[in-house]
Amino acid sequence: MFLSAYLDGDLDTPERLALERRLVDDPSLHDAFEGLRDVVSELQQLDDLRAPRAFALPAATARPRVLWPLELGLRVGAVAAAAAFVVVLGLDVQRGGAGGVRGQAAPLRLQAESASSSFIAPDASAAGAVAASGAFRDATAGGDADASAAEDAVTEPDMVPTSFVTQPVTPATAPSLPAQPPDREETPAATPVPSRTPALAVTSASTTTSALQATPSARALTPAATAVASSTPALAQAAAPTTPAAAPTPAATMTPGPAGAPAAPSTATTVSTPQPAAAGGQGAAGSAPALPAVTPASPTGDEQPATEPPIQDDPVTETAPVPVAPAEERGGGGFDSDLAPDLGSIKPVPAQQPGGWGQSVTRVGVTRTDRFDGFRAAEFGLGGLALGLGSMTGWLWFARRRGAAASGF
Amino acid sequence: MTEPPITPATPRDDVLPDDTAALVRRARAGEVAAFNVLVMQHQDAAYSLALRFLGSQQAAEDATQEAFLRAYRGLGRFEGERFRPWLLSIVANAARDELRRQRRRPQRSLDAARDDPDRTTIDPPDPGPSPEATALRGELRGHLEAALRTLPEDWRMVVLLSDVHGLAYDEVAAALGIPVGTVKSRLSRARGRLRDLLRATREPAGAQDRLEDRR
Numbered sequence: 001m002f003l004s005a006y007l008d009g010d011l012d013t014p015e016r017l018a019l020e021r022r023l024v025d026d027p028s029l030h031d032a033f034e035g036l037r038d039v040v041s042e043l044q045q046l047d048d049l050r051a052p053r054a055f056a057l058p059a060a061t062a063r064p065r066v067l068w069p070l071e072l073g074l075r076v077g078a079v080a081a082a083a084a085f086v087v088v089l090g091l092d093v094q095r096g097g098a099g100g101v102r103g104q105a106a107p108l109r110l111q112a113e114s115a116s117s118s119f120i121a122p123d124a125s126a127a128g129a130v131a132a133s134g135a136f137r138d139a140t141a142g143g144d145a146d147a148s149a150a151e152d153a154v155t156e157p158d159m160v161p162t163s164f165v166t167q168p169v170t171p172a173t174a175p176s177l178p179a180q181p182p183d184r185e186e187t188p189a190a191t192p193v194p195s196r197t198p199a200l201a202v203t204s205a206s207t208t209t210s211a212l213q214a215t216p217s218a219r220a221l222t223p224a225a226t227a228v229a230s231s232t233p234a235l236a237q238a239a240a241p242t243t244p245a246a247a248p249t250p251a252a253t254m255t256p257g258p259a260g261a262p263a264a265p266s267t268a269t270t271v272s273t274p275q276p277a278a279a280g281g282q283g284a285a286g287s288a289p290a291l292p293a294v295t296p297a298s299p300t301g302d303e304q305p306a307t308e309p310p311i312q313d314d315p316v317t318e319t320a321p322v323p324v325a326p327a328e329e330r331g332g333g334g335f336d337s338d339l340a341p342d343l344g345s346i347k348p349v350p351a352q353q354p355g356g357w358g359q360s361v362t363r364v365g366v367t368r369t370d371r372f373d374g375f376r377a378a379e380f381g382l383g384g385l386a387l388g389l390g391s392m393t394g395w396l397w398f399a400r401r402r403g404a405a406a407s408g409f
Numbered sequence: 410m411t412e413p414p415i416t417p418a419t420p421r422d423d424v425l426p427d428d429t430a431a432l433v434r435r436a437r438a439g440e441v442a443a444f445n446v447l448v449m450q451h452q453d454a455a456y457s458l459a460l461r462f463l464g465s466q467q468a469a470e471d472a473t474q475e476a477f478l479r480a481y482r483g484l485g486r487f488e489g490e491r492f493r494p495w496l497l498s499i500v501a502n503a504a505r506d507e508l509r510r511q512r513r514r515p516q517r518s519l520d521a522a523r524d525d526p527d528r529t530t531i532d533p534p535d536p537g538p539s540p541e542a543t544a545l546r547g548e549l550r551g552h553l554e555a556a557l558r559t560l561p562e563d564w565r566m567v568v569l570l571s572d573v574h575g576l577a578y579d580e581v582a583a584a585l586g587i588p589v590g591t592v593k594s595r596l597s598r599a600r601g602r603l604r605d606l607l608r609a610t611r612e613p614a615g616a617q618d619r620l621e622d623r624r
Contacts, residue, residue, distance in 0.1 A: 001593065004596055005593060005597070007600075008578075010578070010593070032604075035608060036600050038604070039603045039607060042550075042553050043572035043573050044575070046461075046553070046572070046573050047457075048454045048456075049453065051455075051473070052466065052470065054449070055448050055456070055470075055473050055474050056477075057444065057445060057448065057481055093514040133508070262427040400602075
């Protein structure tokens with residue numbers, strides 16, 4: 001390496017002098033150095049080879065490409081749009097959107113009669129639970145068209161109406177009670193409300209024949225209904241003497257409580273229960289313990305007097321939307337089995353067809369929310385933008401390649 | 410497949426061929442004619458470097474053309490005063506890229522005989538003054554070219570840039586992206602290898618000459 005550096009004059013003075021002394025003293029080293037110098041001399045004398053052709057650039061090809069900034073911008077834009085699309089899509093999927101199916105019940109628009117004590121299917125899962133029990137069919141096998149419709153609605157999730165309402169009842173005969181916790185079994189008859197009208201609202205005062213009413217005896221109750229019966233002896237006893245032949249009149253069968261009882265607000269659809277003996281029920285109802293009102297719509301079961309409008313003695317029925325809390329808030333969205341028999345009093349209303357985006361549609365088991373929100377718009381916009389920019393970039397690339405091939409490059 | 414003829418832009422009359430800096434400035438401004446003047450000045454050197462490194466005329470042409478195209482597009486990054494080393498560095502990289510491309514897609518062309526590694530000479534055109542001198546010089550150059558082709562690629566490129574094209578150590582290092590020390594070591598080893606190879610080829614010739622002298 002010192003010889004090569006010496007040939008190139010890359011050694012400093014001490015090294016050069018030392019090497020020169022060795023070259024004089026060492027013939028073999030001198031011979032090697034001579035051979036190396038010949039090689040370098042020969043290499044430096046190599047002439048440039050003549051080019052077989054001119055490598056001058058054609059003006060068209062060598063012209064600065066004006067499309068470079070545009071192409072670069074398109075590429076960057078396409079990548080950015082695609083990345084934004086992925087991010088927005090991920091966020092939308094994460095929040096359960098993108099037209100997906102949610103297990104969360106959307107607010108049900110209920111038309112509850114102010115004076116009626118009715119039961120409204122809390123969500124589709126409740127109806128599904130009812131469908132699972134054959135007793136429900138037994139209970140609804142009494143030829144009640146309404147009950148059959150409800151059953152059909154339950155057993156055919158896709159065809160189920162979007163909401164249920166009960167038939168109106170006169171407030172004088174069956175004023176509803178305030179909301180109560182749905183887990184009645186956990187709070188069995190421990191919260192009697194003597195001051196309220198003890199109407200057994202399950203048997204609505206209207207022409208609707210509930211499943212419970214159609215049931216000749218307690219045997220027809222489903223297990224869920226049995227739970228109801230077990231926890232509501234007054235209910236079972238009151239229902240026992242009822243026969244199909246004797247068309248029950250709700251007022252007679254489930255006698256309301258004292259006439260002077262204050263009216264209960266009707267902020268939620270409830271299953272009212274007969275009140276204690278003091279309520280003046282019929283038959284054994286007098287000895288039956290009071291049943292708490294079952295309120296599937298109540299999130300926590302807490303009464304909310306402040307929001308409950310007072311029941312008016314005016315028999316005029318009024319319709320008020322009753323918000324129903326999501327299933328999660330009500331304890332996982334499960335079906336309150338003790339409410340199963342009460343589905344007989346449910347009147348399906350004509351299904352509200354999805355009116356397009358932005359409308360929550362409640363179906364049995366699931367709630368599908370079609371939302372035309374910002375995410376959806378962003379997804380469509382960004383996806384289209386990325387696709388468009390990518391296509392333009394590809395077209396430019398293809399055109400440039402064709403141009404280069406045509407010009408010989 | 411016939412390639413469309415390349416119609417180079419005609420250099421302007423007022424271009425000063427020796428004014429490389431002015432040509433570079435005009436080429437930077439988008440004047441292809443000025444750049445083509447630079448091409449005409451350096452294309453032999455560029456082609457020689459590519460051919461001696463690649464050993465294939467077609468590959469050398471492709472690499473040279475690609476190098477000039479890169480040089481034109483990269484004129485904005487040229488900040489030095491010496492255009493030739495900068496251009497040769499581009500040619501060197503283009504030739505190395507071409508060699509890698511050939512290795513990825515090996516193919517035998519009509520120049521298979523030229524690409525034959527057993528072939529000892531590149532057979533470049535040589536405008537020698539006389540047939541005898543041409544033969545002697547061609548023989549010596551042929552041995553040297555053959556010896557060059559036996560060198561490892563890294564060594565070969567260093568020798569070509571440093572000894573054949575006269576680039577300094579730092580210029581070679583900058584062109585190949587290696588340290589200067591690496592350039593020195595590779596150059597020293599390459600020279601030593603070439604020396605040994607040339608001696609090995611000259612020994613039989615010398616012995617033959619001594620035998621003929623005795624007769």
